[in-house]
Amino acid sequence: MIKVENLHKSFGDLDVLKGISTTFEKGQTNLIIGQSGSGKTVFLKCMLGLFTPDDGYICYGSKTYEELTPKKRRELRKQVGMVFQGGALFDSMTVEENVMFPLKMLTKAKKPEMKDRVYEVLKRVNLTNANNKLPSEISGGMQKRVSIARAIVNRPKFLFCDEPNSGLDPRTATVIDNLIQEITHEFEITTVINTHDMNSVFEIGEKIVYLEDGHLAWEGNKDLIHKTDNKAVTDFVYSSDLFRKVRVAQQKGY
Amino acid sequence: MDYISSTGQYFIMIKDTFKRFTKGSVLRNLIIQEMNDLTVRSLGIVVFISFFIGAVVTIQTALNLNNPFIPKSLIGFAARQSIILEFSPTFVSIIMAGKVGSYITSSIGTMRVTEQIDALEVMGINSLNYLVFPKIVAMMFYPFVIAISMFVGILGAYVAGVFGGFVDGELFLSGLQEDFVTFQLVYAFIKTIIFAFILATVPSFHGYYMKGGALEVGKASTTSFVWTSVIIIVSNYIITQLLLS
Numbered sequence: 082m083i084k085v086e087n088l089h090k091s092f093g094d095l096d097v098l099k100g101i102s103t104t105f106e107k108g109q110t111n112l113i114i115g116q117s118g119s120g121k122t123v124f125l126k127c128m129l130g131l132f133t134p135d136d137g138y139i140c141y142g143s144k145t146y147e148e149l150t151p152k153k154r155r156e157l158r159k160q161v162g163m164v165f166q167g168g169a170l171f172d173s174m175t176v177e178e179n180v181m182f183p184l185k186m187l188t189k190a191k192k193p194e195m196k197d198r199v200y201e202v203l204k205r206v207n208l209t210n211a212n213n214k215l216p217s218e219i220s221g222g223m224q225k226r227v228s229i230a231r232a233i234v235n236r237p238k239f240l241f242c243d244e245p246n247s248g249l250d251p252r253t254a255t256v257i258d259n260l261i262q263e264i265t266h267e268f269e270i271t272t273v274i275n276t277h278d279m280n281s282v283f284e285i286g287e288k289i290v291y292l293e294d295g296h297l298a299w300e301g302n303k304d305l306i307h308k309t310d311n312k313a314v315t316d317f318v319y320s321s322d323l324f325r326k327v328r329v330a331q332q333k334g335y
Numbered sequence: 336m337d338y339i340s341s342t343g344q345y346f347i348m349i350k351d352t353f354k355r356f357t358k359g360s361v362l363r364n365l366i367i368q369e370m371n372d373l374t375v376r377s378l379g380i381v382v383f384i385s386f387f388i389g390a391v392v393t394i395q396t397a398l399n400l401n402n403p404f405i406p407k408s409l410i411g412f413a414a415r416q417s418i419i420l421e422f423s424p425t426f427v428s429i430i431m432a433g434k435v436g437s438y439i440t441s442s443i444g445t446m447r448v449t450e451q452i453d454a455l456e457v458m459g460i461n462s463l464n465y466l467v468f469p470k471i472v473a474m475m476f477y478p479f480v481i482a483i484s485m486f487v488g489i490l491g492a493y494v495a496g497v498f499g500g501f502v503d504g505e506l507f508l509s510g511l512q513e514d515f516v517t518f519q520l521v522y523a524f525i526k527t528i529i530f531a532f533i534l535a536t537v538p539s540f541h542g543y544y545m546k547g548g549a550l551e552v553g554k555a556s557t558t559s560f561v562w563t564s565v566i567i568i569v570s571n572y573i574i575t576q577l578l579l580s
Contacts, residue, residue, distance in 0.1 A: 129457055158459030169450040183458055186358060241457075 087137035115292035162232030222253035355461035369473035389491030397501035411510025414492035432563035436538035440559040443542030477531035
């Protein structure tokens with residue numbers, strides 16, 4: 082579980098996060114949505130420890146980041162997996178080396194043990210035939226799978242995903258969404274996903290947080306988002322003509 | 336103001352590079368890899384340039400020696416002094432600022448742009464130690480490159496002088512050994528080690544702290560080359576003043 086309380090972050094005169102409080106439960110897919118510039122990425126980076134909040138706190142399990150000793154902070158980082166928007170795979174390493182990297186750096190496992198674990202996670206993300214390929218030799222969808230495999234190989238307790246299906250075709254995007262949700266349920270991970278993709282919202286939004294101008298404007302889930310009267314949320318979610326028509330049809334009882 | 340804060344940031348980067356070390360076995364492989372990329376792969380261009388500059392220095396000296404009272408052995412002497420004292424340590428380092436420096440800046444800058452550095456940090460790895468420290472260690476082997484440059488430069492001078500008919504082989508060799516002061520080699524290698532450190536860290540700084548996209552990676556490489564060259568030239572002056580005057 083991740084608990085966020087009254088989180089503030091600014092850069093110079095620009096207040097990006099203005100007092101966000103929420104809780105992300107473990108074993109469910111938590112989505113952060115909002116327009117560009119609403120503070121989603123800064124919020125995610127604060128939770129990742131890449132930015133230090135100006136005020137408020139983030140609690141991982143039972144302790145806040147500030148309460149942890151440097152050693153415990155490093156231990157916590159080992160429990161975090163991250164799927165970056167562009168994959169952030171290491172160009173000079175093969176798929177297998179990329180996935181093995183966290184094990185090599187953070188554990189004392191022997192090579193055969195690491196290879197078994199890598200094979201296991203690559204199988205889990207349905208990618209067993211690209212071990213020796215470089216990231217530049219595989220498709221965007223495959224790169225995302227490798228990125229997910231690398232994020233979960235060290236059995237993290239917290240998984241963060243920054244727009245995991247951006248740049249993917251709708252079919253691959255759905256596969257990636259479902260994969261993240263399955264992994265979240267299977268390993269009881271606290272997953273936080275930063276997304277613009279409305280398909281993801283309706284597919285895997287077990288908890289949805291809507292940010293507007295650095296504030297938490299609404300929170301709920303994929304069932305409640307259909308029923309909300311919050312104008313900011315409905316304007317955002319139903320900005321697409323297709324989704325608007327679906328909503329009208331639902332309201333008419335089709 | 337920007338220059339002052341950048342200088343401060345550079346020294347903080349150096350300090351952070353020597354904190355929270357990466358696992359020994361991983362670091363060893365990285366250092367070997369960097370030695371190959373930064374020094375061994377530079378040998379070709381260094382040998383090529385050194386040979387021809389050595390040759391040109393000899394021809395220029397020979398053509399300007401019109402006075403019959405000046406012995407021809409001076410050609411060997413001048414070649415040795417110019418190659419050992421300045422050409423190999425300083426000017427090869429400026430050439431390396433273009434080759435190795437832009438490689439370091441663009442590779443680290445690309446990692447920054449594509450969030451690979453963020454990925455390292457999220458895993459709890461000290462990205463500065465992982466990326467910059469192996470480069471510093473690998474560049475400590477740079478004096479070997481300069482030693483080869485000195486040898487090849489003098490060889491080029493000999494070939495151009497003797498086979499070009501400018502000087503007799505024995506006279507060239509006697510000039511080469513004339514008034515040789517060992518400390519001049521020590522001076523040359525002290526500054527080579529300092530330049531090696533500059534070559535590893537200044538381009539790393541420009542790559543690591545760059546902001547923007549692919550276009551900015553190119554701009555950072557150019558800026559890095561300019562600053563590395565400027566710092567090498569200024570350091571050269573200071574070291575020479577301190578050690579030789």
